[in-house]
Amino acid sequence: MNATIPRADLERRLRRFEIEASARACMNRYMVLCDALDARTPLLELAGLFTLDAVWEGKGAKYAHSFGGYRGREAITAMFAGYMKTPAHFALNVHFLTSELIEVQDDTVFGSWVMLQTSTFASGASHLNAARLNVRFAEEDGQWRMAHFQTENLFSRPVEAWNSDAELPVPRQ
16 A cells, blocks of 8 residues: 655645644734733734734623724724733733634634633732633735634633732642
8 A cells, every 4th residue: 555645735734734833823922912911012013913804802791791892903903002001901911722723724724712811900809711712814914813803701700819929838858
């Protein structure tokens, strides 16, 4: 049995892997920038992760009401600009992504993740949120960008502060 894979098939597979990696890198950079969302955040870099006609929307009763939706890179940029102030809206903000699924269908990429977000706000209050992210990516100017970003709340709750000066409970020698 000949196990040789035709070159065209290998090139298609390689392209699919490269596109998946680009979509993953775009989402990772988005989360890194959102983790440090303050007056020093490079707003144009953050905005550049979205296509010119992108849609960013909160989905479901809680997030549609809290976040709403934005159409176009300019509107998305203006939404993020609202977080870029001093003092920062977030004193601590960390996003965790899991359950990744990235599917490449011709020239469109669909990604989904489950996100856990731990936040402490400038007010001192802390919150735990979980959301399902569904993102469609599109290639624009040779770069894979988010074309439609949806975040739907799975649960939310206030919590006590995340960080504590308490000693870690580890075995002593």
